[in-house]
Amino acid sequence: MFELKGLAKSFRAGNKELWAVDGVDLSVGGGLTHALVGESGCGKSTLARLMVKIEEPTSGEVLFEGKNLSSLTRDELFAFRRKVQMVFQDPYGSLNPRMRVGEIIGEPLDIHKLAKGKEREERIDWLLERVGLPKEAKSRYPREFSGGQRQRVSIARALAVSPSLIVADEPLSALDVSVQAQILTLLDDLKRGENLSYLLISHDLRVVEYISDRVTVMYLGKVMENGPTARVFSSPAHPYTKALLDTVQKGGSFRIKGDTPSPIARPKGCRFAPRCPLARGRCNEEEPDLQNGDTVAARCHFPLS
Numbered sequence: 049m050f051e052l053k054g055l056a057k058s059f060r061a062g063n064k065e066l067w068a069v070d071g072v073d074l075s076v077g078g079g080l081t082h083a084l085v086g087e088s089g090c091g092k093s094t095l096a097r098l099m100v101k102i103e104e105p106t107s108g109e110v111l112f113e114g115k116n117l118s119s120l121t122r123d124e125l126f127a128f129r130r131k132v133q134m135v136f137q138d139p140y141g142s143l144n145p146r147m148r149v150g151e152i153i154g155e156p157l158d159i160h161k162l163a164k165g166k167e168r169e170e171r172i173d174w175l176l177e178r179v180g181l182p183k184e185a186k187s188r189y190p191r192e193f194s195g196g197q198r199q200r201v202s203i204a205r206a207l208a209v210s211p212s213l214i215v216a217d218e219p220l221s222a223l224d225v226s227v228q229a230q231i232l233t234l235l236d237d238l239k240r241g242e243n244l245s246y247l248l249i250s251h252d253l254r255v256v257e258y259i260s261d262r263v264t265v266m267y268l269g270k271v272m273e274n275g276p277t278a279r280v281f282s283s284p285a286h287p288y289t290k291a292l293l294d295t296v297q298k299g300g301s302f303r304i305k306g307d308t309p310s311p312i313a314r315p316k317g318c319r320f321a322p323r324c325p326l327a328r329g330r331c332n333e334e335e336p337d338l339q340n341g342d343t344v345a346a347r348c349h350f351p352l353s
Contacts, residue, residue: 049076049077049078049113049185049212049213049245050074050075050076050099050110050111050112050213050247051074051075051076051109051110051111051114052072052074052075052076052095052099052108052109052110052111053073053108053109053111054071054072054073054107054109054111055069055071055072055073055074055095055098055106055107055108055110056069056070056071056072056104056105056106056107056108056269057069057091057094057095057098057103057106057315060104061312064115064312066108066311066312067249067269067311068091068094068269068311069094069095069098069105069269070091070268070269070311070314071108071269072091072095072269072270072271073106073271073272073338074264074271074274074291076099076245076247077245077262078212078213078245079243079247080245080246080260080261080262081239081246081248081259081260081261081262082245082246082247082248082260082261082263082264083247083248083249083250083256083259083260083262083263083264083277084096084247084248084249084263084264084266084305085249085250085251085253085256085263085264085265085266085290085292086251086265086266086267086272086292087267087304087308088173089250089271089308089311090266090267090268090269090276090308091266091268091270092266093217093218093249095266096215096217096247096249097136099132099215099247100102100132100215101116101117101125101128101203102134103117105118112128112132117210119154120243120270122214124312126160126185127146130160130209130210130211130256131211131212131213132211132212132213132215132343133205133206133207133209133213133214133215133216134206134213134214134215134216134217135199135202135203135214135215135216135217135219136144136202136204136217136219137217137218137219137221137222138222139195139196139198139199139201139202139222139223140190140195140198140222142202143190143198143201143202143205144190145189145190146189146190146267147178147189147190148182148186148187148188148189149185149186149187149188149189149190149193149201150169150172150186150187150190151300152190152201152205153175153176153186153201153204153205153208154168154171154172154208155170155205156205156208156209157171157172157209158209160209162208162209162234170199172186172208173186175207175208176204176206178207178238179200179201179204179207179234180202181197181200181201181204181231185197185201194227195222195223195224195227196223196224196227196230196231199219199222199223199231200231200234202219203219203231203234203235203238204315207238207242210242211244211245212244212245213244213245213246214244214245214246214247214259215246215247216235216246216247216248216249217249218249218250218251219231219235219248220232220250220252220255221250221251221252228255232255232259234260236259239353246259246260248260251284253281253292253293253296254296256277257277257281260277261276261277262274262275262277263275263276263277263280263281265280265286265288265289265292267288267306267308267319267320268308268309268311268314268319269311269314270319270347271345271347272286272288272289272320272346272347273285273286273288273289273339273344273345273346273347274338274344274345275341275343275344275345276343276344279343280344281293283352284353285341285348285351285352285353286320286345286346286347286348286351287298287320287322287324287326287344287352288304288324289346290352291304291323292297292304304323305323305325306322306323307323308323309322315332316332316333317330317331317332317333318331318332318334318335318347318348318349319335320338328349328350330349331343331349331350336348336349339351341353
């Protein structure tokens with residue numbers, strides 16, 4: 049569905065450049081849940097924003113169904129917007145507080161001219177029911193709902209145009225644990241029932257293990273490891289992936305020894321070398337390529353598996 053080629057994005061930081069995404073090559077297939085994981089600041093959200101054309105790349109290409117997003121015509125871009133929808137992290141800030149829920153969900157239907165009149169109202173009712181909210185919710189404002197209910201409204205809005213892919217940027221992080229489980233179950237149910245694909249951005253590896261088919265591990269703007277979730281979690285090839293998994297098994301958040309280097313002053317060799325317990329001389333001098341194994345690709349001179 050998506051193919052990224054040498055994708056990079058930099059931002060100005062004073063008189064220097066901060067590279068949030070730095071030369072990413074990645075394929076995201078249809079019919080799957082593909083997760084992006086890594087510590088805060090690793091480039092996950094920027095990568096997703098490049099893929100949905102909220103941000104424009106500094107260099108490289110984003111291809112969707114074989115077409116370069118930078119060369120889409122106005123009509124093709126309009127069609128792309130319908131096929132790819134986004135659910136944001138903050139259900140409090142992503143909904144217009146001055147619009148009623150029915151208006152919020154109905155707006156995509158109006159923009160894409162998909163339904164009007166009775167058909168439009170029936171579609172809104174169906175979407176509310178699909179995400180577990182009563183029809184009466186359409187006459188209320190977002191402020192009248194809990195965080196989990198607002199996220200359900202966000203999901204209903206994304207579903208309104210029958211997309212092929214939903215990009216979910218930390219959709220659970222602002223919610224209580226019990227509500228997270230409900231939304232996670234809903235996303236999994238919708239994947240099967242609506243023939244959806246997901247690009248899921250998350251720092252919670254337990255969620256990723258439960259819902260995703262493939263996982264991409266990012267560090268300092270680069271892909272460190274990529275492969276089937278079950279394979280990566282059971283036998284990580286990159287020391288960084290193993291370090292992330294070890295922190296979760298110990299019941300903590302991502303707390304790996306050492307500080308992440310600045311994206312303004314990136315290490316000369318492997319980006320993880322300053323924090324890697326297995327780093328050798330070559331690691332500090334030569335940046336490794338993303339090496340393809342049997343099922344997993346890892347950016348490491350001395351992969352674990």
